[in-house]
Amino acid sequence: MLFPLRLLRPTTVAEASGELARLGERARLYAGGAELLPLLRHRLIEADCLIDIKPIPSLNRIAWDGSRVRIGAAVTHRRLETAPVTRERLPLLASAESQVANIRVRNQGTLGGNLCFNDPHSDPATALLVHEATVAVAGAGGERRMALGDFLVGMYATALGPDEILVEVEVPPLPPGWGGAYLRVHRFQRPTVGVAAAAKLRDRRLEGARLAVGCVGPKAQRLGELEARVQGLPGTEAARVIGEAKGYLRGLLQPVDDLLGSADYKLHITSVLLGRALSQALESNVTGSG
């Protein structure tokens, strides 16, 4: 049973933001509810008002603007998994979205809700970091944009101000000639480890590589130092370097022992998956067109 709730259904971002500012923490933005309703049910957060943002038309759009796919915050995982524009231009993201939870959660849960909740055990952020996505947030002070990596502050924490709403996620395709892969290990509904890799070979050496890990640390993160270390190496040599990078991964991600596995287990799986994702990225020629 949920406590009694009141409902607001604004039709513009300005209305939603105004109500959020007026009602404060007693009101929560509500999109799919996949993350919010369990928290309310288990009394982990207190709120007595839902601000349903799904009636805001702009938040439901997926559009290609010539250089990026612009995804409204209320677009569901299932739409991202199946929409032609994501499958063609962002196959790495579509693949990650196809692995989120189960078909029911994907039908209901939204990308915006997932990113704003910022549960460390989640798939989309990891794939989006490799795409170098940016987000647009709007509030009383107007609209601002930032890199997704800056939006994801820490475990369950984002850069959103009290009256701000995540409006849109802007996702550029991988550069021409790059391949990508998203791989995960899960024993329960949420992933234990999720990794994304994107890379391009030139003369059999890595011209560039982007690597990201989710679930192991408090938030999804890019592995900038490891990316720099493997640049210029042949693929097999890069896989060896990744396999030997557990110390770096431990320092950056600071994994903990929990029900999903020991810290050592998670680090082992992370380096194995990173190696596999990199080799799949190099084999894949479905990079999406820029």
Next chain:
Amino acid sequence: MVGEMETQRTFDLALTINGKPWSGKVPVEETLLEFLRDRLRLTGTKRSCESQVCGACTVLVDDQAISACGYLAFEAHGGSVLTIEGLASGNDLDPLQQAFIRNVGSQCGYCTPGQIMAAKALLLENPTPTREEIAEWLSGNICRCGAYPAIAASILEASRQGPGR
């Protein structure tokens, strides 16, 4: 600036349930599961994990599988809800129901309505799924008795008969 909006505590809901129209007021916080089981006494849809993990409460809203436990009833406004009670046509069981009976696609039966409704959504979208596609689609429907092989066999058999009603 934007004026204050009126909040609402109840929702004037109008929808169809298993083909029949229903309208009335529901509290905002009423889940579709509570609406179906407690208000309409449609108890075929089961309550179990209440966290969108187990699939026992799977129903279809506009042909899409959702967890009734984690879905507010007002969201189905204007839509069409299909539950296990609406699958048969009179005494004619849906091909999925027939196949589950023939293949003994259940043991204790508690998860079965959810398994069948999840399978219904799959067959509406993909009438001839492979066994792998069935396993992937139903990975979120848990059977603690472990009847998975018979469940998959039932769905494969039903799919070969073509779509149900």
